[in-house]
Amino acid sequence: MKPGALFREGVEVNIAEGHGFAAYFYLLVLLAPVVFLALFLPALDAQIWIAPAAFFSISTVAAMILISYFGLRLANQEFAPWRFVPLRRRLSEEKLSPAEVAKGHAALLCLETAVLVLLAAPLLVWAGAIARIPSRVMLTVLMLLFFYGLAYGVWGLTALAAWERKLEVRQVFIRAFFISVMILTTVFYVPMNPVGYLLGYLGDKEMAPLLLWGRRWSAGTAHFTFHFLLFGAGAWIYYRALKREIGP
Amino acid sequence: MSARIIKAALIAPLLLLLPPAAPAAEITLNVTVGYHGVFQLGRPFPIKIEVTNTGPPVEGTVEATVWKGGGPKGIGAFPVHHRRTLLIGAAARKSAIFTVDPGSVSRPLVVGFHGPGAAVAQEIDLRRHFVPSPIVLLLTESDFSVLPGLSTPANPLVAIAPEELPSDPRAYSGVAAVVLYEPSLREISGAQNAALETWLVCGGKIVALGSLRYALYQEAALGRFLPVKVSGLKQFAALPELAKRYGVPPAGAVEVQDATITDGRAVVAEHGSPIVVEAERGKGKIVYLAVDIGRPPFSKWDGAARLLKELAAAPAESLSAPAAAWDDTVFSQLLLNRAVSSMYLPVGAFAGCIVGYLLVLAALTWCWDRRRLAPRTLGIGFLTVVFLSSSLGYFYFSRADGIPDGVLVTSTLLDALPNGQVEASSNAALFSTIRRDYDVSVEKGWTDFDPLPRRSVAAGENSFTMEEEGGRPRLRIALKAWDYRLFRLRSVARLPVRVELATEADRRVVKVSNDSAQDLADCWAVVSGQILALGDIPAGRTRSRELPYVNDAAAVGGRAYRSGLRDVHFKDPVRELLLRYSYFPQEQTSAWGGAGLFFGWLQAAPRGVTVADGRVREREYAFFRAAFPVDGEDE
Numbered sequence: 001m002k003p004g005a006l007f008r009e010g011v012e013v014n015i016a017e018g019h020g021f022a023a024y025f026y027l028l029v030l031l032a033p034v035v036f037l038a039l040f041l042p043a044l045d046a047q048i049w050i051a052p053a054a055f056f057s058i059s060t061v062a063a064m065i066l067i068s069y070f071g072l073r074l075a076n077q078e079f080a081p082w083r084f085v086p087l088r089r090r091l092s093e094e095k096l097s098p099a100e101v102a103k104g105h106a107a108l109l110c111l112e113t114a115v116l117v118l119l120a121a122p123l124l125v126w127a128g129a130i131a132r133i134p135s136r137v138m139l140t141v142l143m144l145l146f147f148y149g150l151a152y153g154v155w156g157l158t159a160l161a162a163w164e165r166k167l168e169v170r171q172v173f174i175r176a177f178f179i180s181v182m183i184l185t186t187v188f189y190v191p192m193n194p195v196g197y198l199l200g201y202l203g204d205k206e207m208a209p210l211l212l213w214g215r216r217w218s219a220g221t222a223h224f225t226f227h228f229l230l231f232g233a234g235a236w237i238y239y240r241a242l243k244r245e246i247g248p
Numbered sequence: 249m250s251a252r253i254i255k256a257a258l259i260a261p262l263l264l265l266l267p268p269a270a271p272a273a274e275i276t277l278n279v280t281v282g283y284h285g286v287f288q289l290g291r292p293f294p295i296k297i298e299v300t301n302t303g304p305p306v307e308g309t310v311e312a313t314v315w316k317g318g319g320p321k322g323i324g325a326f327p328v329h330h331r332r333t334l335l336i337g338a339a340a341r342k343s344a345i346f347t348v349d350p351g352s353v354s355r356p357l358v359v360g361f362h363g364p365g366a367a368v369a370q371e372i373d374l375r376r377h378f379v380p381s382p383i384v385l386l387l388t389e390s391d392f393s394v395l396p397g398l399s400t401p402a403n404p405l406v407a408i409a410p411e412e413l414p415s416d417p418r419a420y421s422g423v424a425a426v427v428l429y430e431p432s433l434r435e436i437s438g439a440q441n442a443a444l445e446t447w448l449v450c451g452g453k454i455v456a457l458g459s460l461r462y463a464l465y466q467e468a469a470l471g472r473f474l475p476v477k478v479s480g481l482k483q484f485a486a487l488p489e490l491a492k493r494y495g496v497p498p499a500g501a502v503e504v505q506d507a508t509i510t511d512g513r514a515v516v517a518e519h520g521s522p523i524v525v526e527a528e529r530g531k532g533k534i535v536y537l538a539v540d541i542g543r544p545p546f547s548k549w550d551g552a553a554r555l556l557k558e559l560a561a562a563p564a565e566s567l568s569a570p571a572a573a574w575d576d577t578v579f580s581q582l583l584l585n586r587a588v589s590s591m592y593l594p595v596g597a598f599a600g601c602i603v604g605y606l607l608v609l610a611a612l613t614w615c616w617d618r619r620r621l622a623p624r625t626l627g628i629g630f631l632t633v634v635f636l637s638s639s640l641g642y643f644y645f646s647r648a649d650g651i652p653d654g655v656l657v658t659s660t661l662l663d664a665l666p667n668g669q670v671e672a673s674s675n676a677a678l679f680s681t682i683r684r685d686y687d688v689s690v691e692k693g694w695t696d697f698d699p700l701p702r703r704s705v706a707a708g709e710n711s712f713t714m715e716e717e718g719g720r721p722r723l724r725i726a727l728k729a730w731d732y733r734l735f736r737l738r739s740v741a742r743l744p745v746r747v748e749l750a751t752e753a754d755r756r757v758v759k760v761s762n763d764s765a766q767d768l769a770d771c772w773a774v775v776s777g778q779i780l781a782l783g784d785i786p787a788g789r790t791r792s793r794e795l796p797y798v799n800d801a802a803a804v805g806g807r808a809y810r811s812g813l814r815d816v817h818f819k820d821p822v823r824e825l826l827l828r829y830s831y832f833p834q835e836q837t838s839a840w841g842g843a844g845l846f847f848g849w850l851q852a853a854p855r856g857v858t859v860a861d862g863r864v865r866e867r868e869y870a871f872f873r874a875a876f877p878v879d880g881e882d883e
Binding site: 011015016018021028032035036039115118119121122123125126128129130131132135 | 593594595598599601602605606609613616617623626627630631634637638639641642644645646651681682729730
């Protein structure tokens, strides 16, 4: 077994056999109407008209949620799980090291996230052009979407490594995890939430700094530190779970 | 040590050759508030800032800042800047005149001059300058400066020279009347002339007092304002008509100007010669007096005070039709309307692109499903589709003629006045799709330009800068992306459209004569709750339509008009929206009870503001409205 076998397996199952197309289909089917309808979306208050002003912001937020969610599900191997070789076999019978497995999974996660971002890219670029968003901001947004896809998607790998044979547990976990993070970050500090941060960034609004442990953290620092920690924590638990599969 | 001394000795003379530091300009400001220090409280007034430079030439900006909003108005206080750039030569002086309209006099007016090496500012307390009533301006070149009975502390008479006349019609807002006595208007500029005329037709009053120096009254510049043609002097043994009204004039023969009426009517005439003539000009009035009240024997006449008081009294407020509603709510609805939003949103193209993109992806998937594409080809095809659609779509949607920087929507309501005139109230909205500055210019003949502050934004965002050159204010305004500002202004123009209602035994006939040069489209009449479609009425045509007589008292009230208007429909949804929410809003229902109503759309709309910018798209609506009496109903 050559290194990268997991990556090739993922490409084979999700793309060549088309099992991952369901995620792409859902993404487009949900995102396209949201982006189109955002053009006509009236404000809550008739006196504050926001439709095209928030057009790109709404599209971006919708894309972020969908990419992160379907990235999680793809990483969690929810689409055609029977087609993947169990990790235990990879580690014990094929004698792959946890690092080799992690490398394959990470490459596959990057590819899946990139495909999801690319699928959404034309819709977002058009929305940005109509909303007169500078191309620099559009590029930043696409990179942020990729970043969020990875930061949340790694928890799909964590769930896979921790409960590989318990599909329902994994499914419940990643959904509960995603919703909890969204709610808790909003309650704790709005710019820590990706939706809040994107709206603040695109709305060109001054985001209040975070006061924590007697220090003032700028909104950007707090947001990215949290997401790097989230990614790091997910990666660390995933790696520990892989090692546990090998046994003492 | 010696080398240093030698170097210093060589450098010192060179330093002396260097040009000395340029002396700074020495600027002093002299500010005149209102008309010789007087203005009416709550009305716009002129300020003259004279900049004196005793230093080298300097170019800089004269600025006056007043505050609007705040306190009881429910809008945070915001500054309004008035600016003008001046190049002042060495030991010279120049002046800038602005028309300011502070929200209150409790905040000082701040004036300043800023240029390279020169910055001066001073605050002026406006509380020392205002009077509660409108003032009377006396325009004369003689030393005659007191009109008996006219000047009171609350309602002062201010004598000004013709060159002091404002160039902006708004500056006349606090003026009750302009009295002309032996003036020469030859030297006044075109802008001053236009401002005086605009103010007059918009409701001002000019009182022309005759003089024995009649030649001045034959000048074309003055003659165009007069309702008479002055040919010379005429002697009268007595003036019985004048004596009957205002008391017996001094005994003996008197000389008065000999004139023939060109327009208007003689209020007082002696032996066929007009003595007092009144003429309407739009909403304004011109009064002419043939006698010379500044010289004996009339200067000592007891009746002069009463006569002058009557002549110069402010014109009675004419009953105006309700103004069109123009606020955030109306404009939000306009923006959400497809007809307007399609001006800046390529909705159809966007939908087409989305569908096209999805179809191409579906085609790729189909080819892959039919094993017509290898995985590598599928990947390359996918990347190509994403790249091409993103880049082509981006260039298409952001191309120069795609989405404009701004959209200017003008809605002008023309309310019929007597004598074929209309009072035009123009409501405009400038909407921006990007963050940038706009220059909004006011067209000639329009006045009372007023950018409406928005309650929903921070007070600072209501701030604007008015640049005034030649009496035509130009508003410089910064708009954020997807933001807008509303403006209002008014004018009086000629549009002779006559509407008559003939009532017969069992029918009524509405007759509309369009004697103007403009076509009227989509015309309707509402009489006692009955609606009547009149279609288009081209210029120069007359159209009559019958409607059955309904003697129903319930149909007279405002509710019936409301229900009548509800049945009026136009093909253009924006027109319908403007009709219901702007021209006839719900809260004005009771104002229309008891009168017949005719309305229609003008094809070529007069408008008060322009934005000279190719990146701004414009859409104009002009609505003509005339109320006419209906027999048996209160007007």
